[in-house]
Amino acid sequence: MIFAGIGIGSAQQADVQMLREIYTASLKEGKSYDWLNHLSNQIGGRLSGSVQAEQAVTYTKKELDVLGLDRVWLQPVMVPKWVRGTPEFAYIESEPGETNNVPVCALGGSVATPAGGIKASVIEVQGVEDLAKLGKSQIEGKIVFYNRPMDPTLINTFEAYSGCVDQRYSGAEEAAKFGAVGVVVRSMNLSIDDHPHTGSMSYGELELTERIPAAAISTKGADLLSTTLKLNPEIKFFLRQNCRQLPDVQSYNVIGEIRGSEFPEEVIVVGGHLDSWDLGDGSHDDGAGCVQSMEVLNLLKKVGYQPRRTIRVVLFMNEENGLRGGRKYAEIAKEKNEKHLFALESDAGGFTPRGFSFDCTQEEFNRILTWKNLFEPYLVHQFIRGGSGADIGPLKDQGLVLSGLRPDSQRYFDYHHAETDTFKAVSKRELELGAAAMTSLVYLVDRYGFISSSALPDRQ
Template sequence: MRRYLLPILLTCAAPAMTMAQQQDSTTIKHIANEVLTHSTAYENLRVLTKQVGGRLAGSPGMVKAEQWGVAALKAAGADTVYLQACMVPHWVRGAHEEARIISKFRDVTPPLNVLALGNSVGSGENGVTAPVLEVSSFDDLEAKKDQVKGKIVFYNYAFNPTFIKTFYSYGDAVKYRGQGASRAAKYGALAVIVRSMSHGANNEPHTGSMTYDTAYAKIPAVAIGLQDADRLSSRLKDDPTAQVFLRTNCEMLQDTIGHNVVGELKGSKYPDQFLTVGGHLDSWDVAEGAHDDGTGCVQSIEVLRTFKALGLRPEHTLRVVLFANEENGTRGGKKYAQLAKERNEKHIFALESDAGGFTPRGFTMTMDAEKKAKIASWRPLFEPYGIYDFEEEGGGVDVGQLHAALGTPMAELSPDSQRYFDIHHAPNDVFENVNKRELELGAFGMAALLYMVDKYFNY
């Protein structure tokens, strides 16, 4: 008897909803039902990943992805679809990356599983053969700086497993990928090997963008899979004289033209004021870019499709943006913000999805305290759908450009992150690793938040 009585007592104890809250709850339920029943996001993602595939800035895949984006936004019912041109970097991986241990033991060992880091220079056809200096941190590099010259520096810095939100682990470790080559070149290193930005239980190497300090020589940089990172570390302990042969063939070509793909649903009351929602259309070349960031693109398109399907004409113009070149230049986000500022556009809010298509838990937000408190007050409307976390600061990389230029309030969908860095920037970021239900729940959460912002935020 008691098990049936408890929910009744809890219901009685809950404060009564106002008429407006009841209306919002009903509309949000309609949004959920529409997305979970009729969503096209999963099929859109299948086409993007399987028919377009990898779509790094400057590549033929980029062009195909832009064409896909135009078609998908038109099919979703956008009033207007157009391309926004920007110059993007054109880095090419090249063929035949390899690395192997050369040891006095003369035993046959499998090659090391590596991927060149994005924007890295190549080694040249002859490759680099050199002793390896393992370091655990930049402090360790400084302590060993007199040993660096003529060697390959191996940054063996592991993801911190104690962070429950794994993006903190990424933020803690990613400096070795981004800055490691130049920090080592300062002391005469010939190349660097960086432990992948992951805590996954596999040996997939994870690429990603790096930058060079122009004060020092540009040297090749690769990421190494976790199991092979451990194998290399173990071999160096057994045989400190071991060397590594490393060869990559990547190069940076001249900048080329890419595009943001933009679709709009015109506002009924304030057509010259904008709600931006988007993800980035580019991906690394070694995978299908399913979670990073195909899911964010198709979720954003789904927001527009859902509004259209339900006849929810927003008061402000809803603008879906599939951003160019987030991965190795952020040129698309910068161009979007630049044009918004030049045109003196009025932007109410900007929302991004670029943290994977996993189960949504909430939103990270950067805005003034009053607006953040207002969104937090909507938590009871979202909690029935498992969305409850509205506390953390944040926002996506691309909408962050708009926030920096105009002070636009920004937010990012915050999914459960436990599996994201198993696949981030790695060859296993493929369609098969996206769950349809989780993807759709994220799209629903984004649509519901934008419905509420459109109704209650003013410029």
């Protein structure tokens, strides 16, 4: 053991040095940005079941193959396949013949409209809880327009998202129960612009015949619709979309690992999700998390660090509309009786890293906090207890520590699930700093584990 018999000061000094080397390697000779360039610009949006998703599997496996890891493999998983079809079309009809087109997109999982579209009156609500107050008499035969905006005063924009997303996820299911013929949902976006933002939705237990089409409308379109409705509640809304759900298809999680030199049976997972929505190229959500996770293994090799535990990168398939990859990975891990110590996900965009959230015990958190000062020179300052990432969530019953990278969240919802989520919206340095922060945390977990309260490496 390298540090046995050496004081804590020296161990910390070695860690200071290691983090500096990790950051230098990421910023000077990292691969994350080039990988993302390929994923985004040569492949593009990677919706589960699409050709692009399969290209991304092939590409990332090939790139992991050349890193000289101990093992790289594909883990089969059946995924849903939903396709958008031809571009959606919608307009507000103030009077017969007087129309304003508005930008819309089908929500992921939505049914199509009839081929000729639907045209109906609109009732605006601020959330699903308004439906019961209005009752069937005021909803039946209409399009329900969910228009509760994200709260701009929340500093963490994910909280603002959480406060709205039920409209998108459950809006159609709930409105259908009151006889609505369709729903239009204000995009989950803090900017006022022309880009509709898609995302997953559910019909719950509704029969196929009861399902109604659901679309997102751009924030600017939502404001126009709301204003128009105030002037004249009798206006009509036209929506046409021909998305559909196809049978499940075979896909894969892409996995690579460096075997641990001392505790190979203890697994540390770092990952993101390889699938994305189809409107943009999925650079922030979650191409960034994928290439950062691949970079963790690359950087550990670059700086010549030999992990004590097994460090595994997992590029999960189908986070966006099914979470099948995350569930499959946890299922197989359980079957194989693998011991997972730690899982870290990056799925909040490739922005400047501000910190990490940890889903763990207080004792484990106390241990983690002893590392916080090492991140100060890199302005990674926020170590909090909280959620981690959707894909690693299914591992939770293994009793491991889960963590999520916390990048700056201010711009995330400008791009999230929209055509604006493209490579040029990613800053190379911000992406690389995130990869370095993740690598640093993985290094510390690998070296010290969570159990001993000593700063020296534990032997367990």
